[in-house]
Amino acid sequence: MFELLQTDTQTAARLGRLTTPHGVVETPVFMPVGTQATVKALDPRELEEMGTQIILGNTYHLYIRPGLEILQAAGGLHRFMNWHKPILTDSGGYQVFSLAQIRKIHPHGVEFRSHVDGARLFLGPREAMAIQRVLGSDIAMVFDECPPYDAPPREQRLAVERTLRWARECREQPRAEGQQVFGIVQGGTNAELRQYCARELVAMDFDGYAIGGVSVGEPEPEMFRAVDMTVPHLPVEKPRYAMGLGTPAQIVELVARGVDMFDCVLPTRVARNGTAFTRRGAFPLKGGAYKADFRPIEEGCDCFACRHFTRAYLRHLLNVNEILGLRMVSVHNTHLYLKLMADIRAAIRAGCFEEFRREFVAGYVPSRRVLSARAAAGLER
Incomplete structure (x- = not known):
């Protein structure tokens, strides 16, 4: 599924090829963010013409609107949005962080108050994987907990333990045909926690690994530090994905550190301003x-x-x-x-x-x- 083609002799930068049911992705790659089944202000034709290989969708948002019934009737996310190339779906775990004021964490998932109408709903590893199976994404992310970068050590450790427990549960769930599943390394800026989380996830043998808990308000040096703590503990033969990053210069620096995949809302977010x-x-x-x-x-x-x-x-x-x-x-x-x-x-x-x-x-x-x-x-x- 992932073939490492070349490694730079002076840095950790890599060339790779990721094969999915909807096509081949050449890495390093940037994934435009289509949170609600569209990359804001752009249509599929424009995205294809500018060389987009893969886009990102969001489990939480699509679960709320338009809902699973509509997406299932449409034949999955690709058909619903008329995008025939690969799609990666975030599991909704990031909303555990961003919706901190309207959620409550339980052992088997998170109870939310919908940001749309306040309705109560529950999202955990089983639910997140079931939704992504209906979406039919090429790459599904495990459900994780992303604490604030400056959370106390005890909070960080508890988040890592939940992330690992939920990752094991995600690993056991059925998936769409050909769907790959990526684990997510948490641990904030604690080197010991990052190493522990990465080691445990690698033992579960996921198809790829993401570096989570970055781009959550931390200063840039801390972001680079978190990536530097994580990459050495990830397998060479699997793709590496830095979630939610970053500016053009940050992406260049992270490619030099051995990261293969990126997504970020910045291109369209700042354009609207x-x-x-x-x-x-x-x-x-x-x-x-x-x-x-x-x-x-x-x-x-x-x-x-x-x-x-x-x-x-x-x-x-x-x-x-x-x-x-x-x-x-x-x-x-x-x-x-x-x-x-x-x-x-x-x-x-x-x-x-x-x-x-x-x-x-x-x-x-x-x-x-x-x-x-x-x-x-x-x-x-």
Whole structure:
């Protein structure tokens, strides 16, 4: 299911090929987030044209709306949303974290108050796997507990024990035909807990492994530290997935640490607020400085938005609340992430990834606006 094709000689970066029932995914890969059966503001044709290989859906949100009855009648998530390439579904475990005010943790799962209407519902490992079986995703994630990064040590340990107990239960559940299941390593910034959680999950022999408990409000150095604590304890022959990450520069750094798969809401989230990514950082396109700027969002970019529209025009659309504006910035931002991954794969293949990494990171200026959006991702993820 996963074939390791090449490892960089100067870093831990890897080229791989992940085979699923709906197609082959070349790694490292970025997965646009389609939480509620759509990548916000983009349609499947646009996603395919910009080279999207796989997208992400969310078990919790799809369970609430449109509900399992509709998804089952539609023939699964692929048919429902007319997306014929691979899909990975998050288990809903992240909502244990993001919905902390309206949930209660029990030994066999989590009792929720729906964020939509307050209705009481229960989600645990059995329920999460049953929902993902109906969805028919190519990759299903185990149900886990993601505590805040600064949770006390006792809380972190309890979360790891629950995560492992729930992972064993998920492992025993029936799955859709050809569906792979990934385990999720928790443990916050505690090296001992990370190692313990990874070791126990590897012993369960999942199809791949995710690094959880990152992008939950922690400072960037702590995020890198959590990944550094985890990757050495994951099997070389299985795919590695950093959940909910990150900015372009963070992704480049994490590829160098041996991570293969990424998802993040940032490209479309910040686009809806008028922020555009470039390979040198992000900028607020609504600003007055771009009122008469007739350049594309980024010189040299071949996305549809940059080929057809100027900064001045897109700024105008954003400031008068025209939908085309946020759609085109979403197109550009998502295209940039996907093109970055293609360039990363090419650099690894050519044996020059470390040079690519140094140049990219040195030229990228982080944006406080973007980092704030990452920390506030919440329900959308």
